[in-house]
Amino acid sequence: MTTTPIETAGAGEDDQLSRSAYDHLWMHFTRMSTFETEPVPTIARGDGMYIYDTNGRKYLDGLAGLFVVQAGHGRVELAEAAYKQAQELAFFPLWAHAHPAAIELAERLAHYAPGDLNRIFFTTGGGEAVETAWKAAKQYFKLTGKPMKHKVISRSIAYHGTPHGALSITGIPDAKKYFEPLVPGAFRAPNTNFYRAPEHGDDLEAFGRWAADQIEQAILFEGPDTVAAVFVEPVQNSGGCFPPPPGYFQRLREICDRHDVLLVSDEVICAFGRLGTMFACDKFDYVPDIITCAKGMTSGYSPIGAAIFSDRIMEPFLQGSQYFPHGYTFGGHPVSARVALANLDLFEREGLNDHVLANEDAFRATLEKLYDLPIVGDVRGNGYFYGIEMVKDKTTKETFDADESERLLRGFLSKALFEAGLYCRADDRGDPVIQLSPPLIADQAHFDEIEQILRSVLTEAWTKI
Template identity: 70%
Template sequence: MSADYDHLQQAAKDHLWMHFTRHASYAQADVPIIVRGEGAYIYDAQGKRYLDGLAGLFVSQLGHGRTELAEAAAEQAKQLAFHPLWSYAHPPAIQLAEKIAGYAPGDLNRVFFTSGGGEAVETAWKLAKNYFKVTGKPMKHKVISRTIAYHGTTQGALSITGLPLLKQQFEPLVPSTFRVPNTNIYRAPLHGDDPETFGRWAADQIAVAIENEGPDTVAAVFLEPVQNAGGCFPPPPGYFQRVREICDEYDVLLVSDEVICAFGRLGHMFGSERYGYQPDMITCAKGITSGYAPLGAMIASDRLMEPFAGAAHHDHQEHIPPGARAEHGSDAMFAHGYTFGGHPVSTAVALKNLEIFEEEKVLEHVRSTEGAFRATLERLLDLPIVGDVRGDGYFYGIELVKDKATRETFSDEECERILFGFVSKQLFAEGLYCRADDRGDPVIQLSPPLICDQQHFDEMEQILRIVLDKAHSML
């Protein structure tokens, strides 16, 4: 090994605090150092190639090594490297906001840029609370989300997150968040044999939660189109249509958290489009730049912007009670922002990214190949350790079980020994970068770049088969 590699290893162990990392695991092992990417593959410091089965972290939609995106960043940095959006604007942010509004469903025409997904979720919750305060419903501040759902790590987003073990060491968090059942039909407590009835039941639990808390206190419901944590739970038929009805009935805002699901992951620009529902806000990030620069956004309906838009824009002020108009007038301000939100370089990269989406028909490619991806992964159902294969688009979870007939899951010890001690490490050793996760039941998640095709699907399936077959013998 070279001296440079040895130095990098030691420096990583001495100085780099990696995210969500058990640092003790590298006491006697090397830190994986990724140095290069090309297409659907990444390469480590020793030259070994891995199939990027997770698109980095649900991010690298167009794959690695896209020089056009790097050049777009360089050109913008030469012209205007930085200026905030605090009372000023710059062309790439304006143009990108217009572009995104054109893609977004319905009247979601207002785009608030952030640095990433957690900030987008924070923004959506703050807007929900602020909107109801300035429109005469100041008690509406609570948020409902689903069990085992991940919405971010900042204090507010973590409060909305439904993963107790992720939250305990940071409590007390922001109060006023409440959980309802998710759409994991594989482990449905009721109606597991009837997706439509199960979906209606799961949606109705949101109405129960709103009633329990008091409709005049609930501001928003945060839901992912396909729930990530727990292993890719798609919505049952009719689920989101019923949720929309409930939100309308109780005047609660429906926030579609699409940090993962937007920008082609499900074959559409937005996941809400795939499942045919109209949210009041969308939160997004990750694939907006294919990872070539950090950027996120909260996209809001015109209605939510009205109290903050000024008199010239209040063409539809019937939404705002007269008292609220008089009190706040045209001076109401959404007092919120981020230094790097809508960064010129990031927004320029996002514009180029979306241009390539259109030129290369990326959404059409995902929709035309998603059936083959599903069918390839479903071959693994012949393995006794594979209980369920679920997802949509290019976003799948493979749930591992101890007993296929009874759906018995792993014990904590088995998760530690098999999922993390063997499967996760061995998949990487065999050349597949993906995710082993036990937030909920043990799963392997796959979310490859949107440029992948059958050769990549086959490669994933072959490596998974080798490793999972060995893992079963360890039970």
């Protein structure tokens, strides 16, 4: 890893940047009023596992930016790949034309993908990939003589993106209420939050069967002749990293096959090493009909996403005058595609997937040390993707009410963790959780640093309840 000197702004310049950010920059998912009187945290650079603000202060990146920077910050070879490609061909669309970088990346992704998922439709991000998957599923069934199949089933509290179609699939009411009415035809089933499923006791497999069967019940209730697809994340992000119970995806695959419903594996977060495999469906031994992915494909060094389709879905689009009237100007951008290829080369050269598989148990064990704190109710996840659920009472699993959650997460934890040197995510879409998703280069020393900061801040948080 090449380390460069920290370039920081002077105090006056830093204040000016913060003021300009508040005056002109509309930050995403952000309460802008927060920064009317407080400075905007401004990150100037990154190196390896760490990021640095404009004052030169160092923070451990416990979220890989936003589940993105798999290979770590400051990878010069990825920047050089972008520079070289931009010199050769900075841009050309994939509208009835191709370019070498997109062709090579499509072939590479088809090689990694399971089964017959051989057709790659490039986007610029994950929400667009989900949007693409739903539109393609609708048209596929129209082309194959089942025009009523247009609905989708997703899971409670699941996040699938912000475009109107993807937002309709999303299962978070607060994320949708300002934008309704949305695209009709999206329905919800229970997720795999075993911590909040006391009626199943300790039988994780029975819970998994029940959770999968609830999706079948939703299909049957809506009518199998109207349901096109089921959208599920391998490990559900929103709500705090819900892993699938044993056998869950095998049963879900059977259900989808029985009712001729497409199984979409939304791997925008979970693909490209987050769980230790290139595609997360391989970790849990199932073959979907469609994979949506983005984020880690380039380790965040340039934006790109993709929907990956099986040969079966592609087949009717290859006939006669049929085509998919859908696309994005920057989908499969030459620079992004070339960076993705360089990133995948880096994955193989440095064995990042194997590194995650070799260290995931140590990561879990280190986080599980926090169970001795009264505020920690559950530690769950897979690979390098974990959520820590906070509770008021460990015995009863009593959670915080809305006011307490507001004071705990936004009033204290988010700022306190950052000030303590850890960038991560405190979230209450569902029950209050802290989410961790470090770059895939993390090792035991980083796990220990994360645990020590969490221990200190959570101990203080408990005194404020």
